[in-house]
Amino acid sequence: MAVLLMRLAGPMQSWGDSSRYARRTTRREPTKSGIVGLIASALGRSREDPVKDIAQLEFAVRVEQPGQLMRDFQTERPMDGGKPMPLSNRYYLSDACFLVALGGPSELLEAIDAALRLPRRPLYLGRRSCPADVPLSLGVISNADDVRLVLEREPWRASEQFKSHNAGVSTLEVVADARDGEMCESWADYPLTYSVTGRRYACRPVTRMRVQNPDFPSPDGDDGDARGAGEAATAVPDHDPMGWME
Numbered sequence: 001m002a003v004l005l006m007r008l009a010g011p012m013q014s015w016g017d018s019s020r021y022a023r024r025t026t027r028r029e030p031t032k033s034g035i036v037g038l039i040a041s042a043l044g045r046s047r048e049d050p051v052k053d054i055a056q057l058e059f060a061v062r063v064e065q066p067g068q069l070m071r072d073f074q075t076e077r078p079m080d081g082g083k084p085m086p087l088s089n090r091y092y093l094s095d096a097c098f099l100v101a102l103g104g105p106s107e108l109l110e111a112i113d114a115a116l117r118l119p120r121r122p123l124y125l126g127r128r129s130c131p132a133d134v135p136l137s138l139g140v141i142s143n144a145d146d147v148r149l150v151l152e153r154e155p156w157r158a159s160e161q162f163k164s165h166n167a168g169v170s171t172l173e174v175v176a177d178a179r180d181g182e183m184c185e186s187w188a189d190y191p192l193t194y195s196v197t198g199r200r201y202a203c204r205p206v207t208r209m210r211v212q213n214p215d216f217p218s219p220d221g222d223d224g225d226a227r228g229a230g231e232a233a234t235a236v237p238d239h240d241p242m243g244w245m246e
Helices: 032-043 106-117 147-153 160-165 229-234
Strands: 002-009 058-065 068-076 085-094 097-104 137-141 171-177 185-193 200-212
Touching: 002 106, 002 147, 032 106, 032 185, 058 147, 097 106, 097 147, 106 137, 147 171, 147 200
Parallel strands: none
Antiparallel strands: 002 097, 002 137, 058 097, 058 171, 068 085, 171 200, 185 200
16 A cells, blocks of 8 residues: 655635535535546546546545635626526635545556646646646655554645744644544545536545644654554644643
8 A cells, every 4th residue: 555645735725515506615624526536637537437446545634724714706697698697605715735645556646646747637626716736746655554644744734924823733633534433424525426417426434633743842752753543533632621620
């Protein structure tokens, strides 16, 4: 097994998984369907091509900087003067940054890495109005076997401006495919097909945890690299609600 790292940053991002009609929302983290679609575009696949091999990769996201939620109120009128389209509210994340880890076979990840560096089609962060900063791919770690452990050890990749204003951020949130026995929530963002005749998605179990910020010294002086991925789910929270009793 190997792990591919991607850094997702840009002026705007939008990761909808339940948007309907005139209200187009976004999740606060990238969805698996959005990342699989981005990779499929980079590989030059059409909407009718299968994506099962990409969707089966283990998926985890670390939030480098959460960004700000932004609402765009849109109107649309045809050039021929016909009936205008309904008014819509579209939501985006502004100035956000995420570190994505994908785990799976080395051959597939190497092909994805090459495609992200020289994509067959333009790549977007959820919507066509959201171009991505480059490079998207940070390369493949061939000797890695755990996406969560990789995210624990990778340097904090937020912008320097964000770091300068948030120097006290000691832990970072990770959202990952849940494993057996973990507490989880269900997201309807596992892509089955992007066919023009009808996109279809399945649900996947998702778990949240916090990991030590690699750029922030831990309280006991340990750099955190030796910590196992299983310990990430029980990381000490930033705020102790019972601290006033000490």
